[in-house]
Amino acid sequence: MLRSEEFVDMAPAEIYAVLLDRGVYLCSEATMYRILRRNGEVRERRRQATHPPRKKPEPVAEAPNRVWSWDITKLKGPVKGSYYCLYTIIDIYSRYTTGWMLAAFENKELAEQFLSATIAEYGIEQGQLTIHSDRGSPMVAENVAQMMSNLGITKSHSRPKTSNDNPYSESQYKTLKYRHDFPDRFGCVEDARAWCERFFDWYNLEHRHSGIAMHTPFDVHFGLAEQLREMRADVLAGVYAKHPERFVRKAPEPPKLPAAAWINKPGEPRPDDPTIPAQG
Structure with missing residues (x-):
């Protein structure tokens, strides 16, 4: 009865009351819970749909x-x-x-x-x-x-x-x-x-x-960034030629544009990625 289509979504207290309204007594509410616990069905009796994890987008x-x-x-x-x-x-x-x-x-x-x-x-x-x-x-x-x-x-x-x-x-x-x-x-x-x-x-x-690399989106989108980077490099080279002592490790150079941009870089999952199992 507890697994029937009519009662599968109801709590035992509700099932007990419905049956009593119909003049039917099968067992107490406590017995219903005991039966459900014995079968591991206290939380949910309807068959649950399972969904495989969705694939991580990596454009x-x-x-x-x-x-x-x-x-x-x-x-x-x-x-x-x-x-x-x-x-x-x-x-x-x-x-x-x-x-x-x-x-x-x-x-x-x-x-x-x-x-x-x-x-x-x-x-x-x-x-x-x-x-x-x-x-x-x-x-x-x-x-x-x-x-x-x-x-x-x-x-x-x-x-x-x-x-x-x-x-x-x-x-x-x-x-x-x-x-x-x-x-x-x-x-x-x-x-x-x-x-x-x-x-x-x-x-x-x-x-x-x-x-x-601290360029504007317009310059990168329309192919101007590399030329601007060369101009930045010329300025830094001129400063280094005059005052090499100001640069302890090496000659300064402007940052390079990244070779690519990703949504979810392949091989580098984030700690908050839901597909990564929890640790500890």
């Missing part, structure tokens, strides 16, 4: 326009409960924001239009690009997946409840919301759009990013 980019990460964040509107949705796409190699859009809400149709327009703007060829995202409803929508398939785009998704699988978008949103002039609320959508315009101009054109 890698060795040049711009190879892997993009996209996400949606909310910006507070003028009154409590109102907000605007900021859609963004960031190139993980260059950190360049290839596209952004502010909308009153998030849905799969807007997501498809936003992504397809950005892909078209950069002349992406079949098989060239992977687009990574978390598992929000617009990200896993069928129309978005179909659009990417039609354009030859590879899609990649974070594992459930694993925010670090989408680190580039998360990091950019943190930079955005910790800017000195980021307001607690925006007065209207036009205010929010104007602020975002200023932010993304600064982020792409002026922000020296530590992950790309």
Whole structure:
């Protein structure tokens, strides 16, 4: 009776009461618990579905326009409960924001239009690009997946409840919301759009990013970074020639651009990776 379809989800106290209402007494509530304990079924009697661990996403980019990460964040509107949705796409190699859009809400149709327009703007060829995202409803929508398939785009998704699988978008949103002039609320959508315009101009054109050897995303994305690194090297070489005593170990040189950018670098799992067994 305890395993029956009718009672499998009920606690013994509830089963006991239902049976009594029908004029039926099989045993006490305590006996029901004793039977369940004997069979190891005190916690759950329904057969449980098991899911194998999802594969860790490992897209890698060795040049711009190879892997993009996209996400949606909310910006507070003028009154409590109102907000605007900021859609963004960031190139993980260059950190360049290839596209952004502010909308009153998030849905799969807007997501498809936003992504397809950005892909078209950069002349992406079949098989060239992977687009990574978390598992929000617009990200896993069928129309978005179909659009990417039609354009030859590879899609990649974070594992459930694993925010670090989408680190580039998360990091950019943190930079955005910790800017000195980021307001607690925006007065209207036009205010929010104007602020975002200023932010993304600064982020792409002026922000020296530590992950790309202190270059701007624009310089890396459009192939100017190596020339600028050579200019930096010339300056440092001139200083070293005049004052070698100021450099104890070796001649100074500017940092090099990383050869590649990863989401979950292969062979280097993070300590918070849910697929890693706990120690101790």
